[in-house]
């Protein structure tokens with residue numbers, strides 16, 4: 001679902017610093033929300049910062065009317081704080097101890113470990129038999145064996161195992177019937193156990209209407225939950241939705257975070273927004289630096305060897 005359509009570009013570049021007018025703050029005239037008095041020394045509501053007052057009395061008499069909106073805005077601010085917080089990075093590979101890249105890792109349903117392609121390739125190169133590089137279990141050969149192994153992980157409450165089982169049902173592979181209801185049920189279960197990918201998958205289902213009634217709001221909600229748990233592809237999708245809705249500042253914030261976690265498309269979008277005058281040069285430089293830092297963190301010679309051996313093992317998308 002990475003390729004959800006790119007949205008509007010904000011071409012309305014203002015004369016201020018080359019930054020697009022629709023993406024920057026516009027100054028509003030200061031008016032007391034209660035009595036309508038104008039002034040430049042009005043005090044904001046400390047909780048929501050949405051409204052201003054000329055005096056304590058005005059604030060007090062406006063409170064009954066303002067209370068509901070104030071609470072809604074405070075909840076929103078609280079949610080945004082979690083949403084835009086730096087999410088957790090992926091774990092290190094349990095064999096080479098280098099941080100896992102955001103894609104092309106292998107989940108082993110024998111032991112439930114996620115292993116980088118560098119280590120997978122190294123062990124397949126060395127051993128005649130295809131053994132799990134972590135627990136040395138032989139690779140299952142039949143669909144039945146694959147299913148049984150994954151079922152064991154699922155029964156043990158392994159969120160990623162349950163998520164993968166959901167995939168098998170969604171695609172109807174390994175001898176399983178295609179069953180979206182079952183897939184969604186498994187993803188909901190894995191999401192409750194903390195799987196970011198499952199929230200992402202549920203979001204994708206709602207976005208495409210695959211197995212559920214199409215619902216963009218629910219898609220975004222699930223992508224946001226995935227993003228908070230560290231799924232950068234989900235964060236990229238949230239950014240695209242925000243951009244399509246004209247919320248350029250929120251879009252840029254998401255693209256920036258996703259770039260720092262290795263999401264190549266997010267970096268490209270920052271570059272595009274910069275060239276359109278919607279993001280600043282500083283945004284672009286920061287995103288580029290953060291992306292470069294990610295590349296350095298996940299790079300290893302063993303992974304490079306694997307990538308040179310087989311395109312399937314390519315784990316990096318270079319700078320743009």
Ligand SMILES: [Zn+2]
Pocket residue numbers: 032033034035036037053054055058
């Ligand atoms: Zn007033």
Ligand SMILES: [Zn+2]
Pocket residue numbers: 045046047048049050051066069070071
């Ligand atoms: Zn308020």
Ligand SMILES: [Zn+2]
Pocket residue numbers: 093094095096097098115116117118119120
């Ligand atoms: Zn590794």
Ligand SMILES: [Zn+2]
Pocket residue numbers: 108109110111112113132133134135136137
């Ligand atoms: Zn294993």
